[in-house]
Amino acid sequence: MLSHEITKNTGKNKAPSRVGRGRGSGNGKTAGRGHKGQKSRSGHSRKAMFAGGNIPVFRRLPRVGFSNYHFANNYEIVNVVQLEKYFDDGSTVGVEQLAEHGLVGSSSSRVKILGDGHLTKKLTVQAHKFSKSAQEKISSCGGTASVVA
Numbered sequence: 001m002l003s004h005e006i007t008k009n010t011g012k013n014k015a016p017s018r019v020g021r022g023r024g025s026g027n028g029k030t031a032g033r034g035h036k037g038q039k040s041r042s043g044h045s046r047k048a049m050f051a052g053g054n055i056p057v058f059r060r061l062p063r064v065g066f067s068n069y070h071f072a073n074n075y076e077i078v079n080v081v082q083l084e085k086y087f088d089d090g091s092t093v094g095v096e097q098l099a100e101h102g103l104v105g106s107s108s109s110r111v112k113i114l115g116d117g118h119l120t121k122k123l124t125v126q127a128h129k130f131s132k133s134a135q136e137k138i139s140s141c142g143g144t145a146s147v148v149a
Contacts, residue, residue, distance in 0.1 A: 019031035019032055073110060074110065075110045075111060075112035075128065075129060076104040076105060076109045076110065076111050076112070077111075077112055077114055078098060078103050078104065078111055078112070078113050078114070078127070079113075079114050079115070079116040079117050079134075080113065080114070080115055080116065080117050080118070080119040080134055080137050080138065081116055081117020081118065081119075082103055082117075083113075083119060083121075083123055083125065084117065084118065084119050084120065084121060086101045086103065087101075087121065087123060088121070089121040089122055089123075090121075090122055090123075091123060091124070092123075092124040092126070093123050093124065093125045093126065094126045094127075094148075095107050095109065095111050095126070095127065095128075095148070098111060110128045110129075111127040111128050111129070112127065112128060112129040112130070112131070113125060113127045113129070113130045113131065113134045113138075113145070114131045114133070114134055115131050115132070115133025115134035115135075115136070115137050118137070119137045119138060119140075119141050119143075120141060121141060121143070122141050122142040122143045123138060123141070123143040124143055124144050124146070125138055125143065125144070125145050125146070126146050126147075126148050127145075127147070127148060128147065128148055129147070130145050130147070
């Protein structure tokens with residue numbers, strides 16, 4: 001092939017080498033795996049962090065720092081537009097009612113009400129937290145927003 005015959009697609013992708021196809025190919029018989037041993041067998045794969053029997057690096061280094069994972073308060077989010085959609089005018093909305101309508105995972109969830117959307121119904125909402133905009137929207141419709149301990 002001459003240099004003026006090369007186009008974009010010619011020779012772009014190299015075919016994978018076919019191992020174990022006879023001595024003439026240069027990778028016959030043991031197919032480049034050497035003789036015997038664990039690594040010559042089919043199905044062998046070494047773990048990514050394997051260090052030849054040594055203690056792996058992640059076990060040699062000490063665990064440092066603080067993680068807030070076990071102490072964090074995670075809240076499930078409900079917007080006022082969802083309250084508008086699922087509840088009637090004058091109804092009381094608690095965590096149990098939100099769980100019944102599938103807006104939160106369970107009745108033991110911690111819930112925060114956010115102010116995304118419009119609210120036109122008078123609702124009595126009980127949750128663990130409220131954003132300022134959510135409180136304003138609930139109270140502007142004549143409803144009440146009370147914090148559950």
